[in-house]
Amino acid sequence: MKLVVQVKLLPTPEQAAALRATLHTCNTLANRISSQAYETGVFSRAGLQKLVYAELKAAGLSAQPALHVIRKTADAYTTLRAQIVAGLLGGENSKRRRKAESKPVAFRPGAAQPFDDRCLSWRVDARTVSIWTVHDRVQGIAFTGRPSHLKTLAEHRKGESDLVYRDGMWFLYATCQVDEAPLNTEPTDWIGVDRGIVNLATTCDGTNYQGKGLSRYRRAQARRRAELQKKKAAGSRSAARRLARRKAREGRHAANVNHKIAKQIVADAQRAGRGIALEELSGIRGRVRLRRHQRATLSTWPFHQLGTCIAYKAQRAGVPFLEVDPAYTSQTCPRCGHVARGNRPDRDRFCCRRCGLAGPADHIAAVNVRRRARTAWAFVSMPDPAPAHGKGDATSARQPATKRSATRCERPSRKLGRSRPRS
Numbered sequence: 001m002k003l004v005v006q007v008k009l010l011p012t013p014e015q016a017a018a019l020r021a022t023l024h025t026c027n028t029l030a031n032r033i034s035s036q037a038y039e040t041g042v043f044s045r046a047g048l049q050k051l052v053y054a055e056l057k058a059a060g061l062s063a064q065p066a067l068h069v070i071r072k073t074a075d076a077y078t079t080l081r082a083q084i085v086a087g088l089l090g091g092e093n094s095k096r097r098r099k100a101e102s103k104p105v106a107f108r109p110g111a112a113q114p115f116d117d118r119c120l121s122w123r124v125d126a127r128t129v130s131i132w133t134v135h136d137r138v139q140g141i142a143f144t145g146r147p148s149h150l151k152t153l154a155e156h157r158k159g160e161s162d163l164v165y166r167d168g169m170w171f172l173y174a175t176c177q178v179d180e181a182p183l184n185t186e187p188t189d190w191i192g193v194d195r196g197i198v199n200l201a202t203t204c205d206g207t208n209y210q211g212k213g214l215s216r217y218r219r220a221q222a223r224r225r226a227e228l229q230k231k232k233a234a235g236s237r238s239a240a241r242r243l244a245r246r247k248a249r250e251g252r253h254a255a256n257v258n259h260k261i262a263k264q265i266v267a268d269a270q271r272a273g274r275g276i277a278l279e280e281l282s283g284i285r286g287r288v289r290l291r292r293h294q295r296a297t298l299s300t301w302p303f304h305q306l307g308t309c310i311a312y313k314a315q316r317a318g319v320p321f322l323e324v325d326p327a328y329t330s331q332t333c334p335r336c337g338h339v340a341r342g343n344r345p346d347r348d349r350f351c352c353r354r355c356g357l358a359g360p361a362d363h364i365a366a367v368n369v370r371r372r373a374r375t376a377w378a379f380v381s382m383p384d385p386a387p388a389h390g391k392g393d394a395t396s397a398r399q400p401a402t403k404r405s406a407t408r409c410e411r412p413s414r415k416l417g418r419s420r421p422r423s
Contacts, residue, residue, distance in 0.1 A: 181318030192370030275320030277373030
């Protein structure tokens, strides 16, 4: 599997000036190519290469950097088209879509620039890199990073690296090809995980990862943003820059919290030989109606990022991972199977009206997720039936069981409505 490792560069003032000039030149030329692509309607890599390669060489770029600038521009238009097709920019007459389609794609002067092994050489043992710049090749740029990242970089680096300038600091994002652990095809059991807003994650074992600290942090950041937005409205440019920095800092803080939770859940599952099961919550923001004061809370709910972190960490560790149907997991009694809205009288409590089973609502939901994962895995891992004699060979059999969807393996027998988020 591919992972991206971040290392921080420690350039001298002369080296930093060369790197800054390189980014500025590459992005200026990328904007020029983008304008020509928009005017001519040529957006493919091969078409743009025929159109502008000679121009980029005349502007002072070497062969590989020129190709990377062309590819970066073509990939930007590919991403834009994909967003339009997916409806991420709204409908055909939406303001966002018209604005995106009415002008060429633009690149910031400090936007990231990719480099391959011909343009950038690593010396991990000496903690230095040499990189091509518009002022000739710069040797001996020192870098540093976390010990785990440096170890991964030394053992698994393979592919391109991106040069990034952010908040006055220089970074390199290196692609690493990491071997996955063998998948545990016979898990002893499953860890059901219920994701929520008040409790970011609750497992069927009773472990509760509360979101109070993150909520307090977000509220404090919201107050500071409100103050800066008043200054920004008055025309302060520094307030706008500080707002952008605070937004990035808040995102990094939430990502760090999610990574810590995911790491602990995957470690528990790997140690016990179990799998991990989550609710499939895609599209939940569009399925619910909220009061005005709840909208900001839901929009900043990082459930998708947490699920992504658990998924890739489980894949790397060889831990089975499933997403199951989320319908009424917090209103279903895991003992008698009774489903009713009244089983959950408030956000925190669950009490079955039929058999009297009581407990924390998030823990009950995690237990139901585990139960559905057991059924789903039994369906997914069942062997394929042999083809009937005289009616085709093995190639006409069903697809392997591991290819089947795990989210549709168990559906409630009755007609159920839409699930609601646990606020």
